Amino acid sequence: MLSERRLQVLRAIVQDYVGTEEPVGSKALTERHSLGVSPATIRNDMAALEDEGYIAQPHTSAGRIPTDKGYRLFVDKLAGVKPMSPPERRAIQNFLDGAVDLDDVVARTVRLLAQLTRQVAVVQYPSLTRSTVRHVELLSLAPARVMLVLITDTGRVEQRMVDCPAPFGEASLADLRARLNSRVAGRRFTDVPTLVEDLPEAFDIEDRGTVSTVLSTLLETLVEENEERLMIGGTANLTRFGHDFPLTIRPVLEALEEQVVLLKLLGEAGDSGMTVRIGHENAYEGLNSTSVVSVGYGSGGEAVAKLGVVGPTRMDYPGTMGAVRAVARYVGQILAES
């Protein structure tokens, strides 16, 4: 177990390193923090911290930098979440309030997060599977061609073309529309399959094929869109990384383009509360030198999707966590209102 002072030393190292981006030595530490002991003592503490794996030296006879394990301890025990200041909160709210539709909400959220944290922001669109159906609309575009439009409670809209096996009258279409909506409107997406199971039986034999086709397209939409969408922004902030660019930045950009990777990343994060994944804690190799701070957001008490930021392991954790939490909270409010 580490003594209180050694924890203080670790905290000081993390703070200084985050600020200066340079390995921090024992002398500098005593000068910048009033620890009440001499550099030599700090050196002993540092040696102990290094033995335990919390800090490391880039080269012999250089200062120390925190390891992933060191950051982990810092985040868990030594640092809180820095709340946003009232003016910042107002700015967030004002900025998000101007959104006109879901796309706009997501786009604004990404921009906001990227600006606040000066890092790369990732925002997942509200997930279909956890949402409920607001309305299903069917439009006849041609005698045997129907457009299916699905509207969710979060304002998301999906549409699909359906080629019917047989012509389908306007009256039957209206009938199907009415029956469909009375069954699924307001229900969760996951419940839809069982709710519509026996629907074809209510129709004349010649329409059943078409009804089945429409329904299976609807179910497909639910499943397919389960591969959810997301939006990223602030990639220019990557250039603030170390100056050892190409090697660092490349895999990160690649990871960001692979939405699958990102979705998995967000998915793995805990369902409630904020999750911080530091360096090698990220399963994806390209993100081994980055940290991901993520949190769920939602219109009610329940999370419908996640958002977060990706930045260097050497980041301002309290500030970043504060910004992420605040943004998630306000986005949830906006969604609840619309």
Added chain:
Amino acid sequence: MLSERRLQVLRAIVQDYVGTEEPVGSKALTERHSLGVSPATIRNDMAALEDEGYIAQPHTSAGRIPTDKGYRLFVDKLAGVKPMSPPERRAIQNFLDGAVDLDDVVARTVRLLAQLTRQVAVVQYPSLTRSTVRHVELLSLAPARVMLVLITDTGRVEQRMVDCPAPFGEASLADLRARLNSRVAGRRFTDVPTLVEDLPEAFDIEDRGTVSTVLSTLLETLVEENEERLMIGGTANLTRFGHDFPLTIRPVLEALEEQVVLLKLLGEAGDSGMTVRIGHENAYEGLNSTSVVSVGYGSGGEAVAKLGVVGPTRMDYPGTMGAVRAVARYVGQILAES
């Protein structure tokens, strides 16, 4: 006027420089291209080309590299568009054919373009203003709350909530829906305002307020969405730029995040045919060391939006132009089918 051989020399310089990324000297030129003259002669030609501003030396006594003006001449006079090979064409078509909806078409196009050109790809969503209305749907969600859904011929869907000044019956709504569609379905977006101008007059006095509200929301949607959306991809390819990263890559990433800048960029490009903007020809400062190759695409003969790639001025112009043209062509086909 430049002699034929000097043009050949310029072409050779561009090709070699694009290939090797290093300034090319007179000796190397004679070795790699059979120009039939000695290095000394080439030197004279180079001096002439430099006087005319087509090439430049990074430092005294280094090889030459093409200037923006040099690339311009190369693109205009010395190089054609390199057509895609049949297997490549098939691959493009196969890849795009798998798309399930408009978002997917755009997403796949971006990926494809980025992979083919190994550069940053930009694809604009089919523009609303140049599209036609396929259908307008009105849904009553609450007595005084209507959802407006606009579906375009390119498959794009926009929706808006409308808060009505007075409760609006299901019958009136159906009436409005029918009248609205009979007027605007199949018409161009730009024509809609005049087409619906006198519509409120056809309704009872108590409904007119609501009808006007709905219509003005519709018109707003048309205008607002005129600020069009786009998707970008392949930013990881930026890391293949020079090794003088931070300075080069940063402004480019920033430009790519500013959709406004990109839209302007695409907008400025000629409406028909392929446009190549080289280096300083780009109005936006951050893109002064990049070239943009763009072209319109559309479902019919007419362009509904544009797509293109952003890369270093030192790019393989014939290959890039070939890829951009081929992709645009196939995307147009896909859109026409759906």
Added chain:
DNA sequence: CCTGGCACTCTGCGCTTGTGAGTGCCAGCC
């Protein structure tokens, strides 16, 4: 108008050296 030759000018690389920050360890002090 082309060519070969020649002197000149740079950049880039490898080498050496010096400096400074930082460490580890030890003996002494409280």
Added chain:
DNA sequence: GGCTGGCACTCACAAGCGCAGAGTGCCAGG
């Protein structure tokens, strides 16, 4: 037992130097 000052040691990094190589411009001759 824990803290402190002192001391020798290690390395990364910057500066200075010399050298090789690539490339140029120019000129005289074919």
